[in-house]
Amino acid sequence: MALLKEISSSVEDTYNIAKDFAKNLKINDVVSFFGNLGAGKTTFIKGLLEGLNYTSSEVNSPTFTYLNIYDTKINIFHFDVYRLKNSNNFLDMGFDEYFSMDGICLIEWADIIEDILPKKRYNITINHISDKKREISIEKNI
Numbered sequence: 001m002a003l004l005k006e007i008s009s010s011v012e013d014t015y016n017i018a019k020d021f022a023k024n025l026k027i028n029d030v031v032s033f034f035g036n037l038g039a040g041k042t043t044f045i046k047g048l049l050e051g052l053n054y055t056s057s058e059v060n061s062p063t064f065t066y067l068n069i070y071d072t073k074i075n076i077f078h079f080d081v082y083r084l085k086n087s088n089n090f091l092d093m094g095f096d097e098y099f100s101m102d103g104i105c106l107i108e109w110a111d112i113i114e115d116i117l118p119k120k121r122y123n124i125t126i127n128h129i130s131d132k133k134r135e136i137s138i139e140k141n142i
């Protein structure tokens, strides 16, 4: 189900869209992010965390660790699986256990592990339009 399709014209716009979206999130939700390098996945996640009253300066792509955990009212598990080859690598590290832990999973480069993502999830796709413009689509899969 499509929830939103909007053009963001600035980082501020993206933060605001993300903050609004954050209000929907509940424990055990999984949010997968699609979009090329520099599309704005991490930027969106910073806005989302700000919406959960978390200081976004601590939010960065967990490039060397795969996973960052932010201690908000609800635990946030922030994955960046860019450097994984496929979903087997993800399973080998036992990361799929996080899908059923008490918290919310945010996954950058979700297409790499799409075959093992829970069916019930949000998909957020960010397309680069120009220097400052991004098309942001949010859908909910049940």
Ligand SMILES: Nc1ncnc2c1ncn2[C@@H]1O[C@H](COP(=O)(O)OP(=O)(O)OP(=O)(O)O)[C@@H](O)[C@H]1O
Residues within 6 Å of the ligand: 008, 009, 010, 011, 013, 014, 035, 036, 037, 038, 039, 040, 041, 042, 043, 044, 061, 108, 131, 132, 133, 134
């Ligand atoms: N409207 C916009 N929304 C989001 N980011 C924007 C926008 N306009 C410009 N930018 C810039 O685009 C870059 C987005 O980087 P970001 O790290 O969020 O991308 P990413 O999708 O997480 O990339 P990666 O795949 O490397 O993790 C930032 O430098 C940001 O300032």
Ligand SMILES: [Mg+2]
Residues within 6 Å of the ligand: 041, 042, 043, 061, 080, 108
């Ligand atoms: Mg990123």
